[in-house]
Amino acid sequence: MGLPPLDRSTIWPFEGGEPGDFYYQRYAHPTGVAAERSLGELEGGEALLFSSGSGASTSVVLALLEPGNTIAVAEGCYYGTPTLFRELERWGLKHVEFDQTKAPPDGVQLVWLEAPSNPFLTMPNFEAAAAHPAPVLVDATAATPVHLRALERGADLVLHSATKYLSGHSDVLLGAVIARDEAKVARLREFRSRSGIVAAPDAAWLLLRGLKTLDLRVRRQTETAKELASRLDADPRVETVRYAGFGGLLSFDVAGGTGAARTVETSTSLIMNATSLGGAESTMESRHRWEGDRVPENLLRLSVGLEDVDELWADLEQALSG
Numbered sequence: 001m002g003l004p005p006l007d008r009s010t011i012w013p014f015e016g017g018e019p020g021d022f023y024y025q026r027y028a029h030p031t032g033v034a035a036e037r038s039l040g041e042l043e044g045g046e047a048l049l050f051s052s053g054s055g056a057s058t059s060v061v062l063a064l065l066e067p068g069n070t071i072a073v074a075e076g077c078y079y080g081t082p083t084l085f086r087e088l089e090r091w092g093l094k095h096v097e098f099d100q101t102k103a104p105p106d107g108v109q110l111v112w113l114e115a116p117s118n119p120f121l122t123m124p125n126f127e128a129a130a131a132h133p134a135p136v137l138v139d140a141t142a143a144t145p146v147h148l149r150a151l152e153r154g155a156d157l158v159l160h161s162a163t164k165y166l167s168g169h170s171d172v173l174l175g176a177v178i179a180r181d182e183a184k185v186a187r188l189r190e191f192r193s194r195s196g197i198v199a200a201p202d203a204a205w206l207l208l209r210g211l212k213t214l215d216l217r218v219r220r221q222t223e224t225a226k227e228l229a230s231r232l233d234a235d236p237r238v239e240t241v242r243y244a245g246f247g248g249l250l251s252f253d254v255a256g257g258t259g260a261a262r263t264v265e266t267s268t269s270l271i272m273n274a275t276s277l278g279g280a281e282s283t284m285e286s287r288h289r290w291e292g293d294r295v296p297e298n299l300l301r302l303s304v305g306l307e308d309v310d311e312l313w314a315d316l317e318q319a320l321s322g
């Protein structure tokens, strides 16, 4: 089956003098609804698209929490998430970081997990989180529904930076939240329409295109990443390898400190020295640049693409020998 046509209209005529399903793009548009249906089926819930992963995070906390509420957020998760929460402190939002491999702390109104965390690649303790009275959100950007259906593991909300694997070609900024609880979905939808943190039809169409190959891409990336993780692990020029056992994301510490890591980071040719993850092309970068002392100075994060595993290894090998 082909993709639905891309409809960029911002307005549609009323039907019999009344607004129909589509009347103004900020409320809903056909391409977005089609993409939400596909993603919802993959995750086993109802999906809502937002203008970016960060826009999705902003919408969740502003729509579903109150001033004075506290979020327990997984330590070592995507650094932009606690950075956003700090930005919202002025509006009365509080957060505490906790070790997501253990039970979340008491006295919080939302538990925020990341599966696996970026760039530390830890996995949450789903059972302990589900036993907590607060709603649980899982940022499953790096796992994707190919490897994790978090709603089936007790999560109330699943969040994606669809910019990454779901779209998969490093050419669209997009976010998504998936939930089953109708009241939460309705509240998020209402907030989205009011705030305008909406996904454009072009972005939704690119998501639909990406989802067609999601399974193939992610399985191939997992296969390659597993092999690279084990070759890096056996290499004396590498100190620590972090890999969750699935998915295309891994990180490793280069032996010899910051200088050696900088050489490796800037010496690859097939692997692009660039930020982000989840694309068809492999990318690698130092995370210390962005995250400071939160990560080791010699940590490099590698997002494995769709290139040949031996060609990728040859590129890493020559960079490590540099």
Ligand code: PLP
Binding pocket: 052, 053, 054, 055, 078, 080, 114, 118, 139, 141, 142, 160, 161, 162, 163, 173, 174, 175, 276
């Ligand atoms: N969640 C994770 C795990 C991410 O890696 C990112 C981006 O790097 C985000 C959320 C934010 O997504 P976006 O860049 O689409 O706003």
